[in-house]
Amino acid sequence: MEISIDLGTEVLSVAANGEVIAREPCVLARSLDTRMVLAVGGAAARMLGRVGADIEVVRPVVHGRLADPEAAAQLIQRVLSQKLGWRWKLFPRLYLVMSDPADSYVCHSLTEALRPARCTVVPRALAAARGAGLPVAGPKGQAIVDFGAGRTEISILSLNQVIASRSLPIAGQSLDEALRQHSLNSRELNLSQDAARELKHSVGCAVADLSQGTCLAWGRELASGMPRQLEFSAREVADSMADPLTRIARGIQQALEQVPPGLAADLVDQGLLLTGGGALLLHLSEYLQSHLELPIRIAENPAHCGVLGASHPVAGPTLGLAS
Numbered sequence: 001m002e003i004s005i006d007l008g009t010e011v012l013s014v015a016a017n018g019e020v021i022a023r024e025p026c027v028l029a030r031s032l033d034t035r036m037v038l039a040v041g042g043a044a045a046r047m048l049g050r051v052g053a054d055i056e057v058v059r060p061v062v063h064g065r066l067a068d069p070e071a072a073a074q075l076i077q078r079v080l081s082q083k084l085g086w087r088w089k090l091f092p093r094l095y096l097v098m099s100d101p102a103d104s105y106v107c108h109s110l111t112e113a114l115r116p117a118r119c120t121v122v123p124r125a126l127a128a129a130r131g132a133g134l135p136v137a138g139p140k141g142q143a144i145v146d147f148g149a150g151r152t153e154i155s156i157l158s159l160n161q162v163i164a165s166r167s168l169p170i171a172g173q174s175l176d177e178a179l180r181q182h183s184l185n186s187r188e189l190n191l192s193q194d195a196a197r198e199l200k201h202s203v204g205c206a207v208a209d210l211s212q213g214t215c216l217a218w219g220r221e222l223a224s225g226m227p228r229q230l231e232f233s234a235r236e237v238a239d240s241m242a243d244p245l246t247r248i249a250r251g252i253q254q255a256l257e258q259v260p261p262g263l264a265a266d267l268v269d270q271g272l273l274l275t276g277g278g279a280l281l282l283h284l285s286e287y288l289q290s291h292l293e294l295p296i297r298i299a300e301n302p303a304h305c306g307v308l309g310a311s312h313p314v315a316g317p318t319l320g321l322a323s
């Protein structure tokens with residue numbers, strides 16, 4: 001049995017034997033005094049903002065970067081025990097998908113904390129490309145954009161290696177925040193992060209689509225401080241997310257301009273593949289296609305590609321693309 005784990009900013013995904021067996025919020029609640037784990041995943045996420053001073057609710061990954069390796073290890077161990085029981089300890093070979101495996105200090109802390117399991121850290125771009133079925137073993141350059149919650153990563157792969165990559169701290173959470181700001185400033189309604197994300201999932205689109213209609217969202221009215229429900233149209237939601245989307249498109253464009261000339265023709269030929277949960281935003285491929293003038297495809301199961309492509313990695317060095 002092989003176990004793969006994708007440590008995302010918002011979602012922890014686990015796959016065993018090529019099947020996704022868990023997708024949980026990447027959140028852990030623990031006692032501040034004893035460091036004892038009190039809850040993980042969905043149960044811990046429900047405690048966010050609702051606990052006293054003796055409990056901390058932690059997100060181990062912030063903007064795609066592993067910020068708390070101890071919490072990440074506890075979260076992984078607890079989720080594996082919940083999903084696989086004691087069996088997971090018999091197969092202690094774990095493939096860990098992470099955004100920035102080059103940050104060797106935090107990676108090392110995490111893999112040490114997971115001992116005796118033997119861990120292999122896999123760059124997210126390589127895992128996502130394999131999970132999406134891209135022929136990364138060949139000499140042709142393959143371009144992939146992983147659009148997660150905390151980060152958008154643009155990578156060029158060839159011969160089983162990430163040969164160039166650029167990572168932007170603008171992604172799904174930036175769209176949620178833009179929507180929250182719009183609601184505060186123009187509708188005088190304070191939406192929670194969860195409410196903004198739900199609104200984006202219901203009627204959000206990269207290009208306004210009137211057929212998406214409207215959606216009601218609860219928030220706190222600024223004037224009265226009372227809970228209130230307002231209706232948001234798909235156009236309003238799309239307009240409020242326009243700024244971070246433009247910045248993402250510009251960031252991808254700048255990254256592609258740095259691609260070594262030998263690979264540029266491959267990109268024009270094959271275009272970009274989108275992975276990550278953010279790729280589920282309606283009309284994103286049309287939006288990027290019109291900005292980048294390249295063919296854009298969305299992976300079949302964009303949010304699952306990373307965890308499904310993690311095992312048997314042949315990782316290689318990564319060159320940073322100039323900003």
Ligand SMILES: Nc1ncnc2c1ncn2[C@@H]1O[C@H](COP(=O)(O)OP(=O)(O)O)[C@@H](O)[C@H]1O
Nearest residue numbers: 008009010011148149172173276277278280281
């Ligand atoms: N249907 C959808 N429409 C728009 N965004 C979506 C949709 N489904 C998921 N997302 C967004 O995808 C992001 C999560 O992507 P994922 O790759 O699962 O996360 P992580 O960064 O934790 O790996 C979140 O910002 C989430 O709001």
Ligand SMILES: [Mg+2]
Nearest residue numbers: 008148276277
């Ligand atoms: Mg992801």
